[in-house]
Amino acid sequence: MVGAVDKHLALIGFMGAGKTTLGRELARLTARPFIDTDEEIEKRFGPIGELFERGEPEFRRIEEQVVAEALAGPIAVIALGGGAVLSDETWKRLRRSAFVAWVTVDVDTAWARVRDSGRPLARDREQFGRLFDERAARYEVLAQGTGQDTRAVLLESLHIIFSSEIACDAAVVADERVASLHELPTAGGVTLTTHLVPAGEQAKTPVVVERLWNELGVGRDGWIIGFGGGSTTDVAGFTAATFLRGLHWVAVPTTLVGMVDAAIGGKTGVNTGKGKNLVGAFHFPWEIRIDSRFLATLPAEERRAGMAEVVKTGLLSGDELWSLPEDEMIRSCAAFKTAVVLSDPYEREGRRAILNLGHTFAHALETASGYELRHGDAVALGLLAALRLSGRSTDVVEEILAPEPVRVDRDRAWDALLRDKKGRLRLVLLGDDGGFVTEVPEADVRRALDELIAD
Ligand SMILES: NC(=O)c1ccc[n+]([C@@H]2O[C@H](COP(=O)([O-])OP(=O)(O)OC[C@H]3O[C@@H](n4cnc5c(N)ncnc54)[C@H](O)[C@@H]3O)[C@@H](O)[C@H]2O)c1
Numbered sequence: 001m002v003g004a005v006d007k008h009l010a011l012i013g014f015m016g017a018g019k020t021t022l023g024r025e026l027a028r029l030t031a032r033p034f035i036d037t038d039e040e041i042e043k044r045f046g047p048i049g050e051l052f053e054r055g056e057p058e059f060r061r062i063e064e065q066v067v068a069e070a071l072a073g074p075i076a077v078i079a080l081g082g083g084a085v086l087s088d089e090t091w092k093r094l095r096r097s098a099f100v101a102w103v104t105v106d107v108d109t110a111w112a113r114v115r116d117s118g119r120p121l122a123r124d125r126e127q128f129g130r131l132f133d134e135r136a137a138r139y140e141v142l143a144q145g146t147g148q149d150t151r152a153v154l155l156e157s158l159h160i161i162f163s164s165e166i167a168c169d170a171a172v173v174a175d176e177r178v179a180s181l182h183e184l185p186t187a188g189g190v191t192l193t194t195h196l197v198p199a200g201e202q203a204k205t206p207v208v209v210e211r212l213w214n215e216l217g218v219g220r221d222g223w224i225i226g227f228g229g230g231s232t233t234d235v236a237g238f239t240a241a242t243f244l245r246g247l248h249w250v251a252v253p254t255t256l257v258g259m260v261d262a263a264i265g266g267k268t269g270v271n272t273g274k275g276k277n278l279v280g281a282f283h284f285p286w287e288i289r290i291d292s293r294f295l296a297t298l299p300a301e302e303r304r305a306g307m308a309e310v311v312k313t314g315l316l317s318g319d320e321l322w323s324l325p326e327d328e329m330i331r332s333c334a335a336f337k338t339a340v341v342l343s344d345p346y347e348r349e350g351r352r353a354i355l356n357l358g359h360t361f362a363h364a365l366e367t368a369s370g371y372e373l374r375h376g377d378a379v380a381l382g383l384l385a386a387l388r389l390s391g392r393s394t395d396v397v398e399e400i401l402a403p404e405p406v407r408v409d410r411d412r413a414w415d416a417l418l419r420d421k422k423g424r425l426r427l428v429l430l431g432d433d434g435g436f437v438t439e440v441p442e443a444d445v446r447r448a449l450d451e452l453i454a455d
């Protein structure tokens with residue numbers, strides 16, 4: 001499994017790094033339980049200072065047992081004591097069942113935070129410094145990611161990397177327009193063979209996938225790279241999921257939609273004659289390589305479509321992500337989506353469904369327009385409806401996205417919405433604590449939909 005999907009998110013690092021605070025916040029964002037092994041030890045065995053007086057080996061034995069129990073339990077965020085990774089058994093267990101993130105800190109900050117805490121190993125500055133160096137060497141080997149804040153740890157936990165440089169031999173599935181505008185940077189003399197697919201949505205068909213199956217020259221240990229917008233990464237990922245029963249793949253998104261949404265979260269697939277995304281698979285990319293320089297050539301209407309997903313993400317996270325500088329905006333949106341995905345990777349428990357804020361209306365309008373309406377523009381309208389039904393201000397959507405009512409057939413849109421919902425009108429609405437799924441009376445939904453349609 002990739003990163004922290006289906007695994008614990010374990011935080012290691014020196015005392016004073018802030019693992020407990022960070023862990024608690026990560027647990028809230030990913031809707032996972034939080035376990036702080038030091039707290040757990042104190043709850044069950046008494047103050048750590050007293051346990052240490054009985055000798056460090058005794059304390060380490062208890063610690064090893066508490067960590068083993070946490071790792072054997074339900075998927076969680078686990079903050080480990082600074083010395084927990086000294087145990088080889090703990091090390092092996094972490095390797096098996098956790099994504100290990102090293103919460104870094106500099107030695108002076110750590111010392112300032114813990115010098116007066118009475119911790120047994122924080123009584124002497126010199127000894128503290130030596131321990132810091134020793135432990136750092138161990139953390140470095142064990143860690144699969146590093147970070148000092150929730151956003152950095154989240155991005156690492158799905159292998160979202162801010163560089164587009166490729167360092168493995170791979171077959172590149174590229175949007176033909178993107179391939180005519182950009183080249184993928186490579187490192188270390190790797191060979192990339194390129195397979196062009198039609199620009200945008202036209203690539204998302206079973207015919208294109210079959211052609212790729214026949215063309216690909218890679219073996220079981222080969223890599224596929226999807227290079228383009230959400231359409232390309234969806235089809236490349238689906239090809240990777242199916243070819244030779246599944247190959248590793250890397251997503252290199254080139255649209256704003258791709259960077260903040262489509263490339264993240266493992267959903268891959270194609271459209272059929274009956275509708276969008278009807279055939280697909282969950283197949284998480286091994287890495288998502290984001291390079292905002294690709295956006296320089298993105299047409300304005302595609303950028304606007306991306307901003308609709310950014311506004312959606314900001315509304316759900318409760319932060320004005322749309323006003324951040326571009327790189328910050330992309331990082332923050334990607335991290336928020338990562339947290340939601342980690343809370344419910346396969347959309348089984350309803351939590352991932354909150355990412356569909358505004359999308360029930362959007363899909364209905366897209367269908368009624370015969371897919372003439374761009375997804376992002378439909379989402380902008382859908383957000384208006386969702387906010388109105390939530391009794392919240394629509395100012396942000398009007399200011400940033402300025403959606404205009406569309407000219408589509410009202411009954412056709414309504415039928416499409418009912419079909420999408422299979423009769424049960426459960427929608428994502430926005431509350432003070434973010435998105436939630438709830439049943440909404442049919443008449444209210446119909447009225448909200450009608451308001452999005454021009455006469
Ligand atoms: N898998 C998921 O979780 C997920 C989430 C959201 C959307 N999607 C899918 O993503 C698709 C939409 O993706 P999209 O909005 O990224 O657009 P897209 O991939 O359809 O591309 C849109 C257009 O932009 C062009 N383009 C892409 N990058 C460019 C660049 N850097 N410069 C110039 N032109 C560029 C393409 O050639 C195309 O013409 C839909 O099929 C949707 O279903 C998937």
Ligand SMILES: [Zn+2]
Nearest residue numbers: 309359375379
């Ligand atoms: Zn969307």
